[in-house]
Amino acid sequence: xxxxxxxxxxxxxxxxxxxxxxxxxxxxxxxxxxxxxxxxxxxxxxxxxxxxxxxxxxxxxxxxxxxxxxxxxxxxxxxxxxxxxxxxxxxxxxxxxxxxxxxxxxxxxxxxxxxxxxxxxxxxxxxxxxxxxxxxxxxxxxxxxxxxxxxxxxxxxxxxxxxxxxxxxxxxxxxxxxxxxxxxxxxxxxxxxxxxxxxxxxxxxxxxxxxxxxxxxxxxxxxxxxxxxxxxxxxxxxxxxxxxxxxxxxxxxxxxxxxxxxxxxxxxxxxxxxxxxxxxxxxxxxxxxxxxxxxxxxxxxxxxxxxxxxxxxxxxxxxxxxxxxxxxxxxxxxxxxxxxxxxxxxxxxxxxxxxxxxxxxxxxxxxxxxxx
Numbered sequence: 001x002x003x004x005x006x007x008x009x010x011x012x013x014x015x016x017x018x019x020x021x022x023x024x025x026x027x028x029x030x031x032x033x034x035x036x037x038x039x040x041x042x043x044x045x046x047x048x049x050x051x052x053x054x055x056x057x058x059x060x061x062x063x064x065x066x067x068x069x070x071x072x073x074x075x076x077x078x079x080x081x082x083x084x085x086x087x088x089x090x091x092x093x094x095x096x097x098x099x100x101x102x103x104x105x106x107x108x109x110x111x112x113x114x115x116x117x118x119x120x121x122x123x124x125x126x127x128x129x130x131x132x133x134x135x136x137x138x139x140x141x142x143x144x145x146x147x148x149x150x151x152x153x154x155x156x157x158x159x160x161x162x163x164x165x166x167x168x169x170x171x172x173x174x175x176x177x178x179x180x181x182x183x184x185x186x187x188x189x190x191x192x193x194x195x196x197x198x199x200x201x202x203x204x205x206x207x208x209x210x211x212x213x214x215x216x217x218x219x220x221x222x223x224x225x226x227x228x229x230x231x232x233x234x235x236x237x238x239x240x241x242x243x244x245x246x247x248x249x250x251x252x253x254x255x256x257x258x259x260x261x262x263x264x265x266x267x268x269x270x271x272x273x274x275x276x277x278x279x280x281x282x283x284x285x286x287x288x289x290x291x292x293x294x295x296x297x298x299x300x301x302x303x304x305x306x307x308x309x310x311x312x313x314x315x316x317x318x319x320x321x322x323x324x325x326x327x328x329x330x331x332x333x334x335x336x337x338x339x340x341x342x343x344x345x346x347x348x349x350x351x352x353x354x355x356x357x358x359x360x361x362x363x364x365x366x367x368x369x370x371x372x
Contacts, residue, residue, distance in 0.1 A: 028047050028050050028051075031050055031051075031054050032044075032045065032050045034054075035050070035053050035054050035057045036057070037053045037056070037057065038050055038053050038054075090113075090248055090249070091109070091113060091246045091247050091248035091249070092106065092107050092109040092110035092113050092114075092246065092247050093105070093106070093107040093109070093244075093245070093246050094106040094107070094110070094121065094245060094247060095219075095242050095243065095244050095245075096126050096142065096242060096243045096245075097240060097242050098142040098143070098218065098240065098241045098242060098243055099240050099241070100125075101125050101126045101127055101139070101142060102123060102124070102125060102126070103121045103122060103123065103124050103125075103126055103129070104122075104123070104242065105122075106118050106121040106122060110247075113212075113247070113248075113249060114184060114185070114186050114187060114210065114212075115186055115187030116185075116186070116187050117187075120187075126138065126142075127139070129184060129185050130182050130183060130184050130185065131182065131183035131184075131185075131209050133183075134182040134183055137180065137182060137283075137284070138180065138182055141178050141180050141214075141243065142243055176217045176218040176219075177216075177217050178214065178215070178216050178217060178218065178243060178245060179213075179214070179215050179272065179280070179281060180213075180214050180281065181211060181212070181213050181214070181250055181270055181272075181281070181283060182211075182212060182214065183209040183210065183211055183212070184209060184210060184212045184247070185208055185209055186208055186209065186210050210249060210250075211249070211250035211270075212247045212248065212249060212250060213247070213248050213249075213250045213364070214245045214246070214247050214248075215245060215246055215248070216243060216244050216245025216246060217243075217244060217245070218241050218242070218243055218244075219241065219242050219243075219244045220240075220241050250270070250364070266285045266288040266289055267289060267368055267369040268285065268289065268366060268367060268368045268369065269282065269283050269284075269285040269286040269289050269290075269367055270282075270283045270285075270364070270365065270366055270367070271283070271286070271297075271302075271364075271365045271367060272362055272363065272364050272365070273302060273362060273363040273364075273365065274362055274363075275322065275360060275361075275362065275363070276301075277301050277302045277303055277318060278299055278300065278301055278302070279297045279298050279299065279300055279302060280298070280362065281294075281298075282294040282297045282298065289367070289369050290335065290337045290338055290343065291337050291338025291339060292337075292338050296338075302314075303315065305335050305336045306333060306334070306335065306336075307333065307334035307335070307336070307342055309334075310333040310334055313331075313333065314331065314333055317329060317331045318363070321349050321350060321351055321363060322351050322360045322363070324350070324351065325351065325353055325358070325360070326350055326351060326352070326353050327350060328348050328349065328350045329348070329349055329350070330346060330347070330348045330349075331346070331347050331349070332344060332345070332346050332347075332370065333345060333347070335367075343369060344369070344370050344371065345367050345368065345369060345370065346367075346368045346370045347365045347366065347367045347368070348365070348366045348368075349363055349364065349365040349366070350363070350364055351363050351364075352364060
């Protein structure tokens with residue numbers, strides 16, 4: 001009897017273990033189908049690989065998907081929160097209809113930034129408010145076209161094309177983000193000296209333009225609360241797409257006007273870098289300075305362009321500028337041009353700090369061509 005009972009217990013335990021393994025394998029297989037990096041492998045990954053790739057994928061989603069966008073302190077009204085955000089960003093909020101380029105909303109904080117009134121911007125074409133040479137660049141930023149193949153991946157196992165919902169979600173958030181720099185018209189009644197005194201780091205180009213860094217995203221209003229007639233955006237297309245962004249004066253070091261008169265050729269360009277050193281934005285003047293097209297540098301590590309003798313110094317400087325929390329650091333170094341020659345650049349750079357977390361998000365550089 002005792003032996004029979006032991007055998008029965010062993011059989012029950014084995015059956016329980018078998019069912020547990022089957023369930024675990026089923027969950028692992030299901031998880032493998034949900035992770036894009038697993039479906040693209042030539043052969044079926046082992047369990048540890050699936051778990052590792054799933055963790056990496058969730059980290060990616062956490063970094064690209066929006067956090068709790070509805071969160072705000074309970075003791076603040078929406079209007080008070082908006083003013084605090086704009087004050088912390090030292091900028092102004094504006095909304096542009098992507099189809100017509102019409103400004104459908106601008107916050108009153110534009111006055112201290114550009115010395116413009118809200119009425120001067122409302123219902124105006126954005127292209128009339130920026131420098132003519134920047135129109136095409138801004139037009140590209142207003143483009144919201146998506147590839148018809150977006151969100152589709154090839155299943156190597158079956159040869160069929162599947163809809164990649166998770167990957168499409170990640171790409172959707174990244175593709176709707178907008179970061180660009182352009183020159184915007186300032187009010188006529190403010191003089192250059194006054195702007196220099198209030199914002200000593202702000203480049204004043206000619207007499208009527210200032211460099212503005214715009215950060216925001218594309219918003220589709222269809223199905224949102226704004227489409228039911230409660231929108232505060234005048235002239236807004238309820239079924240269209242708009243650019244919602246904050247404009248901030250761009251701190252940079254630029255030559256004085258008399259220097260520009262003596263050197264008519266372009267000798268500077270602005271670039272933006274991720275925290276790991278990759279180019280995320282390069283303005284079009286880089287072509288005249290170094291010979292590269294902006295697309296040649298986007299996504300490339302800046303360290304790959306530095307002279308080997310300057311590499312260690314530049315890596316230390318890059319780490320230092322992130323610790324300075326918005327303060328400007330100036331460095332001189334050699335940079336490889338399109339022709340392969342080494343040219344000397346002087347770069348004034350600073351880190352953009354997230355006003356909520358006080359952490360660096362990216363590095364902005366003003367690069368000037370200098371003599372050795």
